[in-house]
Amino acid sequence: MIPAVRVEGLSKSFPGTGAPVLDDVNLTVEARSCTALLGPSGAGKSTLLRAISGLERPDAGRVLVGGQDMAGVGPEHRGMAMVQQRPLLFPHLNVLDNVAFAGTVRGVAKRAARADAAGFLELVQLAGFGPRPVAALSGGQAQRVAIARALAARPAVLLLDEPFSALDPELRSVMHDLLAQLRRSVNPTVLMVTHDRSEAAAVAEKIALFSGGRMLQHDSVERMYSRPVSLEASRLMGGANEIPGTVRNGCHHSALGALRLPGDTTWPPGPGILLVRQESIEVGPGNGPGLHATVSGLRVLGPRRLVSVDAAGVLLRAEIPWGRALAAGDTVTLSIPTSALAVVDDPDTAHTFPGAEKRPQITVQGLATLASIDN
Amino acid sequence: MALTLPPDSRTPLSWPVRPGNGLRASHGIARTLRVLLALALALWLVLPLVPLALWAFADRWSFPAVLPQAWGWGGVRAALAQGAVPAFGRSLLLGLLVSAVATPLGVLAARALAYRRVPLAPAVNVLLFAPLALPAFVAALGLNVLLLRVQVPPFAGVVLLLTVYALPYTSYTMRVAYGAHDLAVEEEARLLGASAWQVMWRVQLPLLAPALARAAFLAFLVGWSDYVITVLVGGGTIVTVPLLVAAAAAGTGNDATVALLSAAALLPPLVLLLVLGLFGRRPRSHQTNGDVK
Numbered sequence: 001m002i003p004a005v006r007v008e009g010l011s012k013s014f015p016g017t018g019a020p021v022l023d024d025v026n027l028t029v030e031a032r033s034c035t036a037l038l039g040p041s042g043a044g045k046s047t048l049l050r051a052i053s054g055l056e057r058p059d060a061g062r063v064l065v066g067g068q069d070m071a072g073v074g075p076e077h078r079g080m081a082m083v084q085q086r087p088l089l090f091p092h093l094n095v096l097d098n099v100a101f102a103g104t105v106r107g108v109a110k111r112a113a114r115a116d117a118a119g120f121l122e123l124v125q126l127a128g129f130g131p132r133p134v135a136a137l138s139g140g141q142a143q144r145v146a147i148a149r150a151l152a153a154r155p156a157v158l159l160l161d162e163p164f165s166a167l168d169p170e171l172r173s174v175m176h177d178l179l180a181q182l183r184r185s186v187n188p189t190v191l192m193v194t195h196d197r198s199e200a201a202a203v204a205e206k207i208a209l210f211s212g213g214r215m216l217q218h219d220s221v222e223r224m225y226s227r228p229v230s231l232e233a234s235r236l237m238g239g240a241n242e243i244p245g246t247v248r249n250g251c252h253h254s255a256l257g258a259l260r261l262p263g264d265t266t267w268p269p270g271p272g273i274l275l276v277r278q279e280s281i282e283v284g285p286g287n288g289p290g291l292h293a294t295v296s297g298l299r300v301l302g303p304r305r306l307v308s309v310d311a312a313g314v315l316l317r318a319e320i321p322w323g324r325a326l327a328a329g330d331t332v333t334l335s336i337p338t339s340a341l342a343v344v345d346d347p348d349t350a351h352t353f354p355g356a357e358k359r360p361q362i363t364v365q366g367l368a369t370l371a372s373i374d375n
Numbered sequence: 376m377a378l379t380l381p382p383d384s385r386t387p388l389s390w391p392v393r394p395g396n397g398l399r400a401s402h403g404i405a406r407t408l409r410v411l412l413a414l415a416l417a418l419w420l421v422l423p424l425v426p427l428a429l430w431a432f433a434d435r436w437s438f439p440a441v442l443p444q445a446w447g448w449g450g451v452r453a454a455l456a457q458g459a460v461p462a463f464g465r466s467l468l469l470g471l472l473v474s475a476v477a478t479p480l481g482v483l484a485a486r487a488l489a490y491r492r493v494p495l496a497p498a499v500n501v502l503l504f505a506p507l508a509l510p511a512f513v514a515a516l517g518l519n520v521l522l523l524r525v526q527v528p529p530f531a532g533v534v535l536l537l538t539v540y541a542l543p544y545t546s547y548t549m550r551v552a553y554g555a556h557d558l559a560v561e562e563e564a565r566l567l568g569a570s571a572w573q574v575m576w577r578v579q580l581p582l583l584a585p586a587l588a589r590a591a592f593l594a595f596l597v598g599w600s601d602y603v604i605t606v607l608v609g610g611g612t613i614v615t616v617p618l619l620v621a622a623a624a625a626g627t628g629n630d631a632t633v634a635l636l637s638a639a640a641l642l643p644p645l646v647l648l649l650v651l652g653l654f655g656r657r658p659r660s661h662q663t664n665g666d667v668k
Contacts, residue, residue, distance in 0.1 A: 055566070074565070076567075076568045076569055076570055080566060084563070086559070088563045092582060102568050105564075105568050105569040153566075
């Protein structure tokens with residue numbers, strides 16, 4: 001099947017900025033899928049979206065939509081529509097005419113375009129809002145009108161550039177549900193930029209992780225969390241546990257002892273950093289079976305707690321629900337399921353691995369990002 | 376699947392601005408002073424027009440009489456005899472031509488300056504504003520020789536020079552408008568399928584219409600009210616309303632004619648200003664009934 005969007009070797013620099021904003025990005029997005037472009041500010045996600053839409057001309061590389069090279073094709077002919085952080089509704093048109101805009105510029109009769117627009121307003125649950133001026137809308141309503149306006153253009157690819165980041169958490173969650181509902185009824189290919197891991201996981205099937213203009217990893221949501229390809233990717237996905245050691249015979253050997261790695265992957269022998277998500281570590285009572293550890297700190301994360309423990313001299317973090325009373329100095333046992341383990345190359349020793357040059361290495365920008373995370 | 380949406384909070388997108396609220400409201404003596412000042416300003420603007428209106432239809436008004444001693448149409452007849460109608464026509468044409476040329480030029484200059492497509496933008500800005508600093512007669516005297524040498528017809532020469540004098544007003548007005556104009560809205564329109572032309576006609580133009588109307592009005596005023604350039608470059612052959620007023624004012628016993636012409640000269644800009652006030656606002660999204668038409 002021809003992918004909906006294919007990006008090949010895309011690079012982009014802006015005058016006055018040292019490093020390229022996009023550096024040799026390759027990305028394939030399947031038709032009717034939803035992919036989140038995730039990464040910290042300045043990672044190049046929005047620039048990639050603008051380059052795909054035709055609003056930005058890349059320095060190198062190409063964008064293919066439905067197998068066709070989009071070089072020289074204007075934004076209005078790419079079969080895309082974009083919803084941005086700001087609704088950017090036309091202030092001189094009422095809600096209905098905003099949604100009917102795409103139809104009328106295509107040459108559809110005004111009456112037919114408005115009837116069509118009314119249908120899309122209904123789809124975003126704003127039926128009857130058509131005659132209102134856009135200034136009379138709340139933030140959430142305006143964003144829903146912006147989505148209806150984009151969908152009314154019948155885009156093959158819907159581009160979303162942090163469309164919900166200005167909304168409050170409750171409204172964001174509603175908008176995520178709305179997006180899922182719209183995907184079921186209209187089903188365009190969706191590319192969504194976000195810097196929020198939870199949002200990416202909530203709306204998308206796949207995540208493309210960006211840092212410093214480079215794509216670090218493009219994988220399913222589950223694998224992005226469970227099998228990061230690099231230390232940088234792991235940290236950007238919120239991973240908090242990194243245990244240095246060595247891989248031998250499918251086991252990771254470290255101060256924690258020998259831990260068997262998942263059998264679905266061939267783990268190359270040599271030095272490697274064991275990664276385990278904090279959500280995957282189970283904390284049990286001190287007299288139970290498992291790895292013995294001492295609680296060194298507790299932090300409240302709303303409905304959950306982040307417990308720092310010292311296990312054989314290794315600092316580990318585990319995210320656990322409220323319930324059992326815990327305090328610094330308590331002895332606990334840790335249970336780490338094999339399926340939650342992954343190993344990445346230590347960037348300092350990556351050159352010792354065969355085929356290391358093919359693996360994503362940490363970038364200079366990535367190092368800066370990691371340093372900021374550490375701080 | 377039915378979604379439960381939160382109640383309509385009606386939170387406006389922009390910060391609510393209520394001119395009359397809080398710290399901006401004036402009370403007591405401050406309010407009285409504000410009203411008095413507004414009345415004094417209105418009086419100051421209207422007062423000079425009263426003697427003009429009286430003089431226009433006064434056949435005889437000698438000192439120390441408070442009101443004219445004889446009313447009549449003498450002033451009107453004299454003004455018509457001196458060519459008031461063709462002079463009005465020429466002034467109107469001059470104002471409209473200057474406006475028609477200086478407004479699009481101002482738009483182009485402002486757009487280029489606002490979006491930094493101009494090398495040495497500060498120098499270009501100074502150049503655009505230079506006509507305001509240069510006395511009109513200096514430019515007119517200097518350029519008149521040049522215009523004569525290259526055989527530019529006097530009327531075209533006047534339009535050309537007045538356009539240069541109108542440019543600072545049009546470019547500044549449009550520069551401010553482009554500064555507040557959001558290009559992202561235009562990009563959004565492109566992505567929705569609008570061509571560059573459709574974006575210009577259906578998005579940019581409606582959004583910039585009020586500023587365009589203001590710029591055009593200012594340029595019209597430059598052409599409508601000019602005296603120096605019309606006299607020097609036109610060589611006295613292009614008789615416009617200001618020239619007619621000046622000629623009548625230079626003579627004696629023409630008080631009624633001068634008053635009538637001066638008062639009448641106020642009308643076209645006043646009408647334009649009213650039209651601007653009524654229709655020159657940002658087009659609001661019109662309220663239609665709920666039916667799809």
